[in-house]
Amino acid sequence: xxxxxxxxxxxGPAGMAAxxxxxxxGVEKILLIERDRELGGILQQCIHNGxxxxxxxxxxxxxxxxxxxxxxxxxxxxxxxxxxxxxxxxAGREILYINAREGVTKISAGAIILAMGCRERSRGAVNIPxxxxxGVFTAGTAQRLINMEGYMVGRRIMMLGTGDIGLIMARRLTxxxxxxxxxxxxxxxxxxxMRNVAQCLYDYDIPLMLRHTxxxxxxxxxxxxxxxxxxxxxxxxxxxxxxxxxxDTVILSVGLIPENELSLSAGVQxxxxxxxxxxxxxxxxxxxxxxACGNVVHVHDLVDFVVEESEIAGRxxxxxxxxxxxxxxxxxxxxxxxxxxxxxxxxxxxxxMRGFNGEERLDLFLRVSRVYGRSAIxxxxxxxxxxxxxxxRMNPGEMERVRLNRSAIEKLTGSNxxxxxxxxxx
Amino acid sequence: MSEVAIIGAGIIGTLIARELSRFKxxxxxxxxxxxxxxxxxxxxxxxxxxxxxxxxxxxxARFNVLGNPLFDRLCEQLDVRLNRIGSLVVAFSPSERRxxxxxxxxxxxxxxxxxxxxxxxxxxSIEPNLDESAQCALLAPQAGIIDPWEIAVAAAENAADxxxxxxxxxxxxAIERDNGCYRITSPNGxxxxxxxxxxxxxxxxxxxxxxxxxxxxxxxxxGQYFVLDKTAGALVNxxxxxxxxxxxxxxxxxxxxxxxxxxxxxxxxxxxxxDLATTQDRLEFVRRSAGKVSKNIxxxxxxxxxxxxxxxxxxKDFIIEECGEAPGFxxxxxxxxxxxxxxxxIAHYVRDLLSRTRGALEERGDFNPDRRPAIRFMDLPEQRxxxxxxxxxxxxxxxxxxxxxxxxxxxxxxxxxxGATTLDGVKKRVRPGMGRCQGGFCGPQVLEILARELKKxxxxxxxxxxxxxxxxxxxxxxxxxxxxxxIGSMVEQKAAYHG
Numbered sequence: 046x047x048x049x050x051x052x053x054x055x056x057g058p059a060g061m062a063a064x065x066x067x068x069x070x071g072v073e074k075i076l077l078i079e080r081d082r083e084l085g086g087i088l089q090q091c092i093h094n095g096x097x098x099x100x101x102x103x104x105x106x107x108x109x110x111x112x113x114x115x116x117x118x119x120x121x122x123x124x125x126x127x128x129x130x131x132x133x134x135x136a137g138r139e140i141l142y143i144n145a146r147e148g149v150t151k152i153s154a155g156a157i158i159l160a161m162g163c164r165e166r167s168r169g170a171v172n173i174p175x176x177x178x179x180g181v182f183t184a185g186t187a188q189r190l191i192n193m194e195g196y197m198v199g200r201r202i203m204m205l206g207t208g209d210i211g212l213i214m215a216r217r218l219t220x221x222x223x224x225x226x227x228x229x230x231x232x233x234x235x236x237x238x239m240r241n242v243a244q245c246l247y248d249y250d251i252p253l254m255l256r257h258t259x260x261x262x263x264x265x266x267x268x269x270x271x272x273x274x275x276x277x278x279x280x281x282x283x284x285x286x287x288x289x290x291x292x293d294t295v296i297l298s299v300g301l302i303p304e305n306e307l308s309l310s311a312g313v314q315x316x317x318x319x320x321x322x323x324x325x326x327x328x329x330x331x332x333x334x335x336x337a338c339g340n341v342v343h344v345h346d347l348v349d350f351v352v353e354e355s356e357i358a359g360r361x362x363x364x365x366x367x368x369x370x371x372x373x374x375x376x377x378x379x380x381x382x383x384x385x386x387x388x389x390x391x392x393x394x395x396x397x398m399r400g401f402n403g404e405e406r407l408d409l410f411l412r413v414s415r416v417y418g419r420s421a422i423x424x425x426x427x428x429x430x431x432x433x434x435x436x437x438r439m440n441p442g443e444m445e446r447v448r449l450n451r452s453a454i455e456k457l458t459g460s461n462x463x464x465x466x467x468x469x470x471x
Numbered sequence: 472m473s474e475v476a477i478i479g480a481g482i483i484g485t486l487i488a489r490e491l492s493r494f495k496x497x498x499x500x501x502x503x504x505x506x507x508x509x510x511x512x513x514x515x516x517x518x519x520x521x522x523x524x525x526x527x528x529x530x531x532a533r534f535n536v537l538g539n540p541l542f543d544r545l546c547e548q549l550d551v552r553l554n555r556i557g558s559l560v561v562a563f564s565p566s567e568r569r570x571x572x573x574x575x576x577x578x579x580x581x582x583x584x585x586x587x588x589x590x591x592x593x594x595x596s597i598e599p600n601l602d603e604s605a606q607c608a609l610l611a612p613q614a615g616i617i618d619p620w621e622i623a624v625a626a627a628e629n630a631a632d633x634x635x636x637x638x639x640x641x642x643x644x645a646i647e648r649d650n651g652c653y654r655i656t657s658p659n660g661x662x663x664x665x666x667x668x669x670x671x672x673x674x675x676x677x678x679x680x681x682x683x684x685x686x687x688x689x690x691x692x693x694g695q696y697f698v699l700d701k702t703a704g705a706l707v708n709x710x711x712x713x714x715x716x717x718x719x720x721x722x723x724x725x726x727x728x729x730x731x732x733x734x735x736x737x738x739x740x741x742x743x744x745x746d747l748a749t750t751q752d753r754l755e756f757v758r759r760s761a762g763k764v765s766k767n768i769x770x771x772x773x774x775x776x777x778x779x780x781x782x783x784x785x786x787k788d789f790i791i792e793e794c795g796e797a798p799g800f801x802x803x804x805x806x807x808x809x810x811x812x813x814x815x816x817i818a819h820y821v822r823d824l825l826s827r828t829r830g831a832l833e834e835r836g837d838f839n840p841d842r843r844p845a846i847r848f849m850d851l852p853e854q855r856x857x858x859x860x861x862x863x864x865x866x867x868x869x870x871x872x873x874x875x876x877x878x879x880x881x882x883x884x885x886x887x888x889x890g891a892t893t894l895d896g897v898k899k900r901v902r903p904g905m906g907r908c909q910g911g912f913c914g915p916q917v918l919e920i921l922a923r924e925l926k927k928x929x930x931x932x933x934x935x936x937x938x939x940x941x942x943x944x945x946x947x948x949x950x951x952x953x954x955x956x957x958i959g960s961m962v963e964q965k966a967a968y969h970g
């Protein structure tokens with residue numbers, strides 16, 4: 046059985062950034078495993094721009110962004126197995142994979158970095174009743190068909206959901222000559238970035254219909270129309286408000302789910318709030334030596350933040366296999382402090398804090414569960430506020446970041462840190 | 472000229488076709504859709520019933536009890552998965568205990584063996600997720616679960632292997648008598664046959680009326696279901712029925728043969744025989760009703776809902792007889808539940824009906840009862856997997872990650888007899904798209920494989936029926952429209968460029 050220092054599962058931006066960071070820390074034997082026939086992951090179908098503004102201070106397209114990491118992977122001579130699917134991983138860090146060249150093969154790793162990304166919620170998962178004709182696509186599937194395969198998916202389109210891929214695809218479909226009748230959001234606010242709402246909907250005069258949803262899909266063979274209803278304060282459809290829109294296509298952008306089937310096969314603990322593994326500040330999961338980063342941990346807004354997190358995981362895993370204390374020692378040293386989402390928060394990552402990563406500061410990533418105007422994020426410990434960050438506006442579509450300094454935290458012991466969003470008057 | 476034409480390639484038509492393929496008979500199986508098993512067969516509970524439900528003396532009771540034990544051998548020959556997990560009819564109140572006792576007695580009367588009534592303590596020990604109000608249950612160990620379209624597809628394939636002509640896209644528009652035989656017309660051609668077997672499901676009354684005055688009518692009853700992720704499949708260990716009422720058998724909860732959890736159906740009479748829409752209110756009813764069985768059904772893990780139609784006859788029983796007004800025309804109609812269970816026994820009976828008019832059927836010497844085994848790659852031992860990959864590297868490529876389906880299996884499903892030609896056809900046979908992402912990732916790849924293997928343009932590949940197109944054409948600069956001959960895919964070009 047071949048063995049590696051670090052095996053990275055997933056060759057999207059998260060996996061590549063983690064592998065690169067681990068190599069830069071001096072780890073020799075790294076292997077990256079990717080399902081697709083090339084590296085880059087979903088970025089390869091994201092042919093629009095807007096990537097890299099934070100990380101590279103440049104405005105890149107998805108393929109350009111990933112190309113930078115592919116080059117870096119080549120420079121650092123990090124081997125990859127493409128067109129290879131991992132079937133199972135174990136808590137003992139054995140990895141079973143399959144490909145056409147080697148068949149079913151088992152390898153072992155000093156550390157594993159999970160970077161499998163996420164998948165889209167489907168029609169079934171959001172329970173849209175009606176008939177089941179062709180012409181219902183998730184936004185990412187439509188994006189692949191259009192941008193990678195070069196085929197259009199429809200002419201008159203109703204879109205449900207305002208995830209970022211959906212917003213991008215509303216524009217893309219319009220540029221390809223389709224008519225996007227409207228983009229519907231169940232909630233009173235859009236789910237994606239305001240930047241995308243402005244650049245993809247407003248600039249192209251695509252109606253955004255907040256507080257609306259599809260209650261039935263019609264059509265026997267191909268979609269012929271949808272029934273759209275208003276929604277109430279609980280985002281549920283209001284009976285009697287239905288009206289019919291004729292269309293041949295429904296695009297769904299109704300959420301992303303971290304893809305953690307492999308994580309579960311190794312017994313990795315998941316956080317019900319994120320759908321991803323519970324991780325500490327090194328992005329180590331509940332299983333020693335298994336790290337995770339990117340959208341498999343929580344769904345990020347920007348690839349820039351994905352690679353930032355993945356560098357943390359890459360360094361964490363490097364520390365673990367090189368025996369540099371922090372990550373490795375963390376298992377035994379002291380009691381970890383749990384970070385819990387309190388009032389107004391959907392989740393907070395990392396969920397666990399061990400030794401502060403040897404760094405002077407620790408960034409918490411979090412999402413609020415509703416729209417806030419003038420507000421603050423507060424980090425509390427035993428009733429004391431250890432950090433307070435004022436915000437003019439927060440919405441669930443935009444990830445928030447809170448930076449903790451070592452000095453404020455390092456003497457805390459025992460009980461959990463609770464992170465909350467609070468309204469601020471005036 | 473065929474000797475026998477079978478109209479309808481659902482579970483009944485395919486099993487009759489397969490049974491008749493044992494004999495020296497020219498058999499044609501006609502199907503209006505572009506695939507077999509595309510009607511009620513692909514949307515039902517997939518239960519092999521024990522036989523205690525049906526009215527004693529009815530055709531339903533008779534064929535159910537005869538059909539159940541036939542599945543072991545049939546499934547072995549056709550290489551179809553069958554799991555006799557047993558069924559429980561649970562009484563959730565003292566008054567329902569009487570119903571359980573009645574069903575027990577009815578089962579004895581119908582000739583169902585091995586039935587027993589188990590009490591609360593034992594019941595909850597074998598089904599710990601049942602609602603606490605459970606009192607007792609009728610246990611029928613011979614009840615099982617099966618994939619109804621898998622067996623119909625397998626039967627059609629085996630029938631075709633043994634010489635049955637299968638005509639898809641053959642919606643019957645007219646049947647006329649012509650010199651002692653029948654001339655069957657569809658927009659895609661005509662077929663003449665000496666005998667006709669009407670297995671047209673919800674359309675069986677209309678087919679009947681093409682040759683004779685109405686003697687029965689079919690009113691479809693729609694049933695809606697939820698399919699839950701495989702992580703929920705272990706919630707129950709048996710098929711769990713509620714006590715039947717005058718409204719029917721009620722909502723059941725069961726594992727599927729693939730390990731998903733299936734919850735449903737309701738029962739509503741409808742007029743439109745092609746109405747397969749699910750509705751919010753009925754799904755809500757199913758959800759509430761299933762709540763009586765167990766409080767622990769994780770509805771957050773629903774991956775799909777669907778509905779199917781039962782071909783309910785006004786006679787309240789199966790209609791399996793030669794039509795008095797049309798000699799040689801045999802109705803096999805009104806085959807609602809327990810039709811799947813009854814199907815193999817019905818096929819035997821129809822064979823005997825035919826021989827009554829035709830005289831003894833002569834067996835072919837070369838009938839092969841065994842379908843070429845299905846390739847279920849992930850179920851193979853590791854060594855076998857690697858042998859297969861060495862022989863055909865496409866078994867080393869996973870296309871559907873949720874169900875772990877390889878490219879090799881998909882290609883095999885396309886090139887078998889009665890192979891898949893559509894996205895749903897592939898899904899029905901080897902399951903890509905059946906899992907939790909519902910084809911989000913694998914859909915475009917399956918489409919590409921279909922186009923490649925069938926030598927079609929991707930825009931010609933449909934989801935299910937002929938008009939269920941998926942792609943509307945190339946993008947402004949996309950597709951294959953301006954592609955010079957001999958130029959590989961983007962990936963290949965890039966690989967060549969980068970060396």
